[in-house]
Amino acid sequence: MRILIVEDEPDLLAGLARALREEGYAVDTAANGEDGFYKAESYDYDAIVLDVMLPKLDGWEILKCLRQIKKTPVLMLTARDQMRDRVKGLDTGADDYVVKPFDLEEIFARLRALIRRSADKTSNEIQIGDVKINTAARNVFLENKPVELTAREYALVEFLVLHRGEVVTRTQLYEHLFDENDSTLSNLLDVHVSNIRKKLGAEFIVTRRGHGYCIA
């Protein structure tokens, strides 16, 4: 899952990025509105965390422009907690709204919910054959026994599960699992897929040669 954070306070931006990376997300950052909008329209993020008060281009304007071209889920961060600000945010096309100061757990939960909803899934638990995935607890069970996955491995599984039945291209996987700072070595993906197959069974991920990967 790849997330964009647009926030002008450097310490908050760094803190959020670190926390979300540790949660297994690929995180891109932008410190001003212009940069944020450029990134938001260039990549298909799974979610965007957008501050309202930004230099150059504020959160409302980014949201308004973005909504004309993309449906990317947007979580607004703001210091304004008045009702009309919340209403304005939701009316402009924000999918959710968090008022500063916030708890990280709340941001995590809201982002999970946003991503799940955008994938048309209503439950946190997804059962595929013998494999059960809990997207809230971020863990995976094989025949009801917990399986240890690295954050990156889990992210790969989750992305494929949320796009179950579709063929997911390697480019898509790179775009959603690695952020702008990762070196995109082409065999890194193959290594992750191979490790997951070892842990969850060889048939769990099907390779469509020349196209990408798929979970049936």
Added chain:
Amino acid sequence: MKPFKSIKWRLQLWYGLILVAVLTGFGFTAYQLERGKIYRQIDDELMRRLSVLAVALHPPAHEHERMGDPPFGGPPPERDMSEGLPDDHFRPQNNFHPPAELAGLFDSADPRKFYFIISFREGGEPVCSTNAPAEEARTDFQNSNAADHPPDPNFLHSATAQTVGLNREIIQQLSPGVTVRVGCTTAPALKEFHLLLAKLAGIGAVILFFGLAGGWWLVASALKPISTIGTTATKISAGDLSQRISIAETESELGQLAAVLNSTFARLETAFVQQKQFASDAAHELRTPVSVILTQTQTALNREREAADYKQTIEACQRAAQRMRKLIESLLELTRFDAGQEILNRVHFDFSKTISDCAELVRPLADERNVKIISELSPLEITGDSERLAQVVTNLLTNAIQYNKSSGEVRVKLDSQNHLVVLKISDTGHGISPADLPRVFERFYRTDKSRTGGGNTGLGLSICKAIIEAHGGTIEVSSEENVGTAFTVRLPV
């Protein structure tokens, strides 16, 4: 509201009473005048009859012959008899018969019932007309004051009018021992008086009614603004400061009061909104640093970390805390200026020296941005708080450098004009848009809508303004987009 405690009722009662008193006074006077007039008419009628009667009793034909003698004084001479006048005419007895002309005047068919009674001192039955009241005919002659009157040649003038029961009478002593009373009933007059009274009372009641009704309307419409003011004030005290008194007429005293109150309410609302905005802005300003601390600490505590990681977290928290400290200090500073509690340490000092010190202080920042500071300072002594004024100069210089273009210029000029010290700090930056320009001194107002920019609290210019105004000076800003911005400070020497 108790009826007699309310102004409306008290006023109503007051002019009600006044009106009643005035109407009663006028009515009484009018009644008296009319009554007097009617009595005079009656008396005139009676006098006319009396004179006719007197003539009948004592024909004027003899008057010239009897000049010098008191008329009717003494027994009549024999000559009178020879003149053909009957003796009983001169000294009327019971058998006096009024002549025909008198009969018409004392006609019993007349509703006024004119009558006469002629009585004699020597006794004997008085001579009465047919209308004469029976009991009056026997009134004791001795009681009549006419008896003591000296004989009067001009007898009609000594006539006495009096009201006896329902009758009006005129008593006249025609000759010693002969008293004539002419009277009539006052019943028709009394009826007229009653009618008059009724009319006056009716007119009075109508006037009173219209007076009270008009007064009520006037007072009610005059006091209506008060209740409007009251209602509005109640709503305002309940917390709705946007309420205003709606009064159509603004010329009356209450209309003017309402206008004054409205402008007071407006100022109150503005102050209240500003205060609320200030508090809410201050809270918002604190939200971001608190978010930093929460995010950083919660991430750090999620798992075991390396020492360098913790250090990074602690440094971020320190920066957030310092930002909050700066914000809190600025807020307190502004609050003290607002409350007039900030004490200025006034000294006499060379302002140009302070300015060049400030310029030196910000030179590293200017060098970093490749901005040139050009000073044009003439030595000027002023009285003021040198530290506070240095704070203003540093703030303005920092702004001028930060919002300048790369390799731009900052010009600092100090001179005096009209007993004022004028400091002008201008830059060659991007300028401030006309929409932002009037608001740059507002608290927390930032032209770029973001928090970053060298730890900018958004209070710097507000504090500058507060300091300059505490010195009795002014600060102004002018700007042209893409040309530059100039701040002008004027201080009294």
